[in-house]
Amino acid sequence: MTQPVFRFAPSPNGYLHLGHALSALLNFEMARAAGGRFLLRMEDIDATRCRPAFEAAILEDLAWLGIEWDGPVRRQSEHLDDYRAALARLGAMRLTFPSFESRAELAHLVADRESHARWPRDPDGVPVYPGTARQMPEAERQARIARGDAYAVRLDMEKAVEWTGPLHWTEIGEGPSGEGGTVAVEPQAWGDVIVGRKDAPASYHLAVVVDDALQGVTHVVRGQDLFWSTSVHRVLQALLDRSAPVYRHHRLVLDSEGRKLSKSTAATGLRELRTRGLSARDIRRMLKQDVHGMV
Numbered sequence: 183m184t185q186p187v188f189r190f191a192p193s194p195n196g197y198l199h200l201g202h203a204l205s206a207l208l209n210f211e212m213a214r215a216a217g218g219r220f221l222l223r224m225e226d227i228d229a230t231r232c233r234p235a236f237e238a239a240i241l242e243d244l245a246w247l248g249i250e251w252d253g254p255v256r257r258q259s260e261h262l263d264d265y266r267a268a269l270a271r272l273g274a275m276r277l278t279f280p281s282f283e284s285r286a287e288l289a290h291l292v293a294d295r296e297s298h299a300r301w302p303r304d305p306d307g308v309p310v311y312p313g314t315a316r317q318m319p320e321a322e323r324q325a326r327i328a329r330g331d332a333y334a335v336r337l338d339m340e341k342a343v344e345w346t347g348p349l350h351w352t353e354i355g356e357g358p359s360g361e362g363g364t365v366a367v368e369p370q371a372w373g374d375v376i377v378g379r380k381d382a383p384a385s386y387h388l389a390v391v392v393d394d395a396l397q398g399v400t401h402v403v404r405g406q407d408l409f410w411s412t413s414v415h416r417v418l419q420a421l422l423d424r425s426a427p428v429y430r431h432h433r434l435v436l437d438s439e440g441r442k443l444s445k446s447t448a449a450t451g452l453r454e455l456r457t458r459g460l461s462a463r464d465i466r467r468m469l470k471q472d473v474h475g476m477v
């Protein structure tokens with residue numbers, strides 16, 4: 183049997199909070215219990231929001247929690263060629279297209295459509311891509327690229343789904359409405375997702391799939407907020423001929439008003455709790471309901 187491989191993959195665009203602590207501890211404890219490896223990856227392709235100081239703070243907070251990782255930290259920003267290769271492969275399969283619209287243009291297109299009827303949102307609540315660049319004539323595309331116009335690369339989801347056929351994933355946790363076991367992949371609700379950003383040759387979806395495969399990750403343990411993204415990830419795994427890990431989505435830690443924690447909610451930030459005198463044991467105790475008995 184292959185050795186199980188787990189990972190914690192924060193984005194260094196803020197400080198860790200209790201929700202991150204739960205993810206990190208679950209991965210660490212599950213890896214230990216299974217005699218597996220636990221990897222740490224910095225998802226830092228968004229150069230506008232990620233900062234070395236946040237990475238340093240994450241490493242410090244994890245060490246404080248008593249979490250140790252195996253091998254060097256993988257930084258996505260140091261592996262852009264891996265994502266370029268994956269993008270090129272999807273391009274050669276004719277499953278992607280350049281999308282030149284600015285944010286303002288997209289907002290305008292959505293507003294325009296909403297004057298007739300409500301335009302659909304993706305599972306994250308963002309309006310589905312309303313553009314028509316999928317149908318742009320090839321000559322026009324080439325002319326705009328030659329002119330130096332910035333563009334994101336989008337996956338033609340309909341074509342992609344046609345290519346892969348029906349897919350599913352194995353869920354050993356549960357989705358927001360209790361989904362579990364064998365979950366059917368339904369990526370259409372996402373529309374033509376971005377696989378290459380305007381400023382980087384990858385998006386979160388593409389980089390996570392490429393890295394999980396490259397690092398031999400067998401178990402993806404992360405928050406339920408990413409449950410529906412797994413459909414996109416499974417499609418990309420199938421297109422790129424990568425094997426699928428097993429998934430466990432865990433409950434989100436909520437604030438006292440029942441809202442999802444954000445990196446700016448200092449009250450539940452690990453540094454804040456530490457400054458208030460809490461110990462790593464206290465944090466584990468607070469999260470025990472989830473960490474205990476799950477390994």
Ligand code: GLU
Pocket residue numbers: 191192193225390403404408
């Ligand atoms: N980098 C993502 C985040 O900070 C997590 C990605 C994942 O676990 O798949 O939310």
